[in-house]
Amino acid sequence: MKKKKEHRINREWCKGCGICVEFCPKEVLVLDEEGKVKVEHPDECISCGLCEMRCPDIAIELV
């Protein structure tokens, strides 16, 4: 199994487009009240890296 990774989110760079939220296979992410990405269900994350790769603003880093 892949090593579990943590999201490092850059709130200054996130523009709230919702791409990462929509295409996460495990529905881990949401947009918060300020329209920025938030990791709502970290336990569900499979560290597939798709959110990190599909973010147009390079605002998600998995570490």
Added chain:
Amino acid sequence: MAVRDYLRERFMPHIWCPGCGNGIVMNNLIRAIEELGWNKNDIVMVTGIGCSARISGYLDFHTLHTIHGRALAFATGLKLARPELNVIVPMGDGDATAIGGNHLIHAARRNIDIAAIIMNNQIYGMTGGQYSPLSGYGAKATTAPYGNIDQAFDIVELAKASGATFVARTTTYHVKSMIEIFEKALTHKGFSVVEVLTQCPTYYGRKNKIGDAVDLMNYFKDRTVPIGSKKKEQDPSLIERGVFVDEQKPEYCSEYAKVIERASKG
């Protein structure tokens, strides 16, 4: 290195609209370069003008932000002078196939060792949503409020017919294959063309009532298929993605070096 280490962070966040596909192309181009382990100092990125062309400003390589449509002309001169450098030319569809169409076909014909990445959003983003040679029949644009009557180019067919020795198509939805295709295109010796279907939610998405960035990416997911897929036989309107051409032919700079050698012998 982390993806951020390839950015000029002082210019971030970038100027692109929320959800603009140009950022996804930049993100995964960095990942491909990281996979290849290339030194930033051995890379030159040359761009023209357009939203997409602004990519050169954000990346920490040697960069030239030149004039609309002429990025390949600048890149050709640069590559001939410094053939040891890796030259990457990202372009918009207008930049590459409208004003820059001639440069594209002739760079392909010469098979010069440059990687051309065409971020095809089917519209002129920077100047306010005018139709491009990729908008296609029936598309809506600022300059075609009643529907476009121009037929679209097919970038893959154009590149193939012009002699490009590596030709591929991918989309901003298919990020894993985008990285693989970029790696192949960048390491290919000769002229490579990668078309990336890239969303412009602000103009193309809105004008054509397809919706936002997510809707456009869903469209790429649903309307494209791998080369040779059975689905395409049933629905010929589906767009194929993958590597169409990957072949070796004499490369322009290497041939030019031989001319210099012949001429030096007298």
